[in-house]
Amino acid sequence: xxxxxxxxxxxxxxxxxxxxxxxxxxxxxxxxxxxxxxxxxxxxxxxxxxxxxxxxxxxxxxxxxxxxxxxxxxxxxxxxxxxxxxxxxxxxxxxxxxxxxxxxxxxxxxxxxxxxxxxxxxxxxxxxxxxxxxxxxxxxxxxxxxxxxxxxxxxxxxxxxxxxxxxxxxxxxxxxxxxxxxxxxxxxxxxxxxxxxxxxxxxxxxxxxxxxxxxxxxxxxxxxxxxxxxxxxxxxxxxxxxxxxxxxxxxxxxxxxxxxxxxxxxxxxxxxxxxxxxxxxxxxxxxxxxxxxxxxxxxxxxxxxxxxxxxxxxxxxxxxxxxxxxxxxxxxxxxxxxxxxxxxxxxxxxxxxxxxxxxxxxxxxxxxxxxxxxxxxxxxxxxxxxxxxxxxxxxxxxxxxxxxxxxxxxxxxxxxxxxxxxxxxxxxxxxxxxxxxxxxxxxxxxxxxxxxxxxxxxxxxxxxxxxxxxx
RNA sequence: GGCCCGGUGGCAGAGUGGUCAUGCAGAGGACUGCAAAUCCUUGUACGUCGGUUCGAUUCCGGCCCGGGCCUCCA
Numbered sequence: 001x002x003x004x005x006x007x008x009x010x011x012x013x014x015x016x017x018x019x020x021x022x023x024x025x026x027x028x029x030x031x032x033x034x035x036x037x038x039x040x041x042x043x044x045x046x047x048x049x050x051x052x053x054x055x056x057x058x059x060x061x062x063x064x065x066x067x068x069x070x071x072x073x074x075x076x077x078x079x080x081x082x083x084x085x086x087x088x089x090x091x092x093x094x095x096x097x098x099x100x101x102x103x104x105x106x107x108x109x110x111x112x113x114x115x116x117x118x119x120x121x122x123x124x125x126x127x128x129x130x131x132x133x134x135x136x137x138x139x140x141x142x143x144x145x146x147x148x149x150x151x152x153x154x155x156x157x158x159x160x161x162x163x164x165x166x167x168x169x170x171x172x173x174x175x176x177x178x179x180x181x182x183x184x185x186x187x188x189x190x191x192x193x194x195x196x197x198x199x200x201x202x203x204x205x206x207x208x209x210x211x212x213x214x215x216x217x218x219x220x221x222x223x224x225x226x227x228x229x230x231x232x233x234x235x236x237x238x239x240x241x242x243x244x245x246x247x248x249x250x251x252x253x254x255x256x257x258x259x260x261x262x263x264x265x266x267x268x269x270x271x272x273x274x275x276x277x278x279x280x281x282x283x284x285x286x287x288x289x290x291x292x293x294x295x296x297x298x299x300x301x302x303x304x305x306x307x308x309x310x311x312x313x314x315x316x317x318x319x320x321x322x323x324x325x326x327x328x329x330x331x332x333x334x335x336x337x338x339x340x341x342x343x344x345x346x347x348x349x350x351x352x353x354x355x356x357x358x359x360x361x362x363x364x365x366x367x368x369x370x371x372x373x374x375x376x377x378x379x380x381x382x383x384x385x386x387x388x389x390x391x392x393x394x395x396x397x398x399x400x401x402x403x404x405x406x407x408x409x410x411x412x413x414x415x416x417x418x419x420x421x422x423x424x425x426x427x428x429x430x431x432x433x434x435x436x437x438x439x440x441x442x443x444x445x446x447x448x449x450x451x452x453x454x455x456x457x458x459x460x461x462x463x464x465x466x467x468x469x470x471x
Numbered sequence: 472g473g474c475c476c477g478g479u480g481g482c483a484g485a486g487u488g489g490u491c492a493u494g495c496a497g498a499g500g501a502c503u504g505c506a507a508a509u510c511c512u513u514g515u516a517c518g519u520c521g522g523u524u525c526g527a528u529u530c531c532g533g534c535c536c537g538g539g540c541c542u543c544c545a
Contacts, residue, residue, distance in 0.1 A: 012475090029545095030545075031545095032545080033543090033544090038545085039545090041544090041545055042544090042545050043545085044545060045545050046545080048545095075543095076543090077543070077544095159474075159475090159540075159541085160474060160475075161473075161474055161540090161541070162473095164473095165472095165473050165474070165541080166473090166541065208543085230545065231544080231545025232475090232476085232539070232540080232545075233539080233540070233543095233544055233545065234544085234545070235475095235540075236474090236540060236541065237540095237541085237542090238544090261545090262545070263476080263477095263539090263545095264538085264539075264545075265545085266538080269537070269538070270538075270539095271538075271539065271544090272545095273543095273544055273545090274543085274544065275543070275544065300483075300484070300494085301483085301484065301485090302484085302485070304476090305476090305477080305484085305485095306476085306477075306538070306539085307484095308483085310483090312482085312483085312495090313483070316483075316494075316495060319495085320494070320495085323508095326508080326509090330509095351485095357485075357486090359484060359485045359486095359492090359493075359494095360485060360486080360492075360493080362484095362485095362493075362494080363484095363485070363492060363493035363494080364493090365493095366493060366494065367493080370509090370510080373508095373509055373510070374509085374510060374511095376509090377508090377509050377510070378501095378509075378510055378511090432504080435504080437504060437505060437506095440504090440505085440506095441504095441505065441506070444505095444506070444507070445506095448506095448507075453507060453508065454506090454507060454508085455507065455508050455509095456503080456506085456507075456508090463508090465508080
């Protein structure tokens with residue numbers, strides 16, 4: 001196995017990844033706050049860290065990797081959304097959580113080792129806050145408990161900003177109960193009608209950030225753990241504050257060793273975000289292309305780069321996957337009876353291990369696909385082609401791709417009327433037999449416009465393939 | 472204002488101090504009734520101005536343009 005390298009936000013450099021304990025590699029990734037369905041931008045870290053999870057399992061063994069991705073089901077946005085919907089909070093979070101998990105499955109993601117819910121970890125948060133108060137890193141004020149940023153002189157290392165810079169750039173009014181403008185809320189009082197839990201500071205609820213500190217240590221154990229991931233926009237304040245809380249409570253020098261952040265998905269050059277309203281929801285995208293195409297599209301750019309989301313891009317991803325499924329069908333792989341497992345190609349692993357360079361890994365996939373076609377069709381060497389295809393399949397699987405049955409992907413997707421296509425093929429066959437090529441070509445053209453490719457074989461039969469979804 | 476990214480051929484998108492990304496689209500060829508699929512071939516690409524260097528798209532600096540964080544956000 002090649003050495004894994006990751007870009008560490010903490011040091012702003014690409015570093016060799018060395019786990020604290022190779023027998024227990026630990027990763028925490030910030031999951032969604034469940035008040036709405038997720039969009040393509042939210043899907044990016046879900047997919048990227050699923051790839052990293054798979055790669056770590058490949059390197060260290062499946063049993064040696066713990067991956068925690070939380071669901072935050074208590075937050076003011078949730079309270080507001082439930083109110084706007086006129087439904088109980090529990091109904092909203094249950095429905096949205098379920099939809100989130102369904103989206104993850106549709107995108108081909110493995111289940112993380114643990115998917116904790118914040119509301120199941122309130123006790124841990126209260127304990128953590130208690131420790132922070134006891135150690136002088138937090139104080140109570142007007143029913144709130146706040147983290148004292150000046151109590152931690154080296155606060156701001158992850159986002160590379162000093163407390164003074166933060167305060168100078170602040171664009172929000174400072175709450176009067178804060179001792180320092182940079183202080184942030186750990187616990188806040190709940191009014192009647194708002195969800196709340198009893199605590200030493202009265203009935204209240206956690207502030208944003210503390211849930212991740214609590215869930216990470218509850219499920220991953222002593223600090224530091226190996227990898228903490230999430231979107232670029234979480235660096236500040238969320239991850240910076242998680243670090244402050246976790247380090248402060250445990251006098252630890254670090255919360256996690258490697259901080260990995262993905263770039264944004266853009267819409268016409270601007271960040272896709274709910275506040276801008278320029279979002280493409282995953283469930284809406286799924287109505288246009290299969291989930292695997294969304295996944296492949298996202299892997300088409302390096303995870304740290306911005307990625308512009310366009311319908312054309314999703315289409316191209318889908319058509320490329322069609323080419324890949326042809327490789328499997330040609331070599332008899334990927335079907336229900338296929339239990340042959342190959343090993344990922346060395347070059348492919350090298351690309352993936354180099355800071356998850358998925359575009360380079362995909363380029364390797366294209367190279368392997370071409371070699372399969374050449375061996376099978378040009379060189380008439382099915383056995384050789386199959387051998388390469390096994391490597392191809394194993395490589396693609398590491399990216400979480402090609403999970404469908406080729407026959408289903410190529411001819412069984414929604415919106416395709418197989419019998420009608422077969423009938424048109426038969427009509428075309430008859431036309432060709434009668435040398436009515438104009439009619440034969442018209443049929444081919446018509447189907448091509450619908451995204452259906454015809455392939456005339458040597459033996460006189462004609463096959464067909466659904467290149468893209470019929471929408 | 473502070474901090475941080477990025478500007479690569481028609482498009483998408485890697486990468487590198489001096490021979491190759493890759494894909495889509497385009498052109499030519501093999502194959503074909505013609506095609507399609509598949510394969511082969513093909514394109515004076517690296518924002519701009521300087522500097523370092525034998526040599527820079529790649530390193531350094533200025534500038535222009537775009538984006539992000541500093542407030543909820545993946």
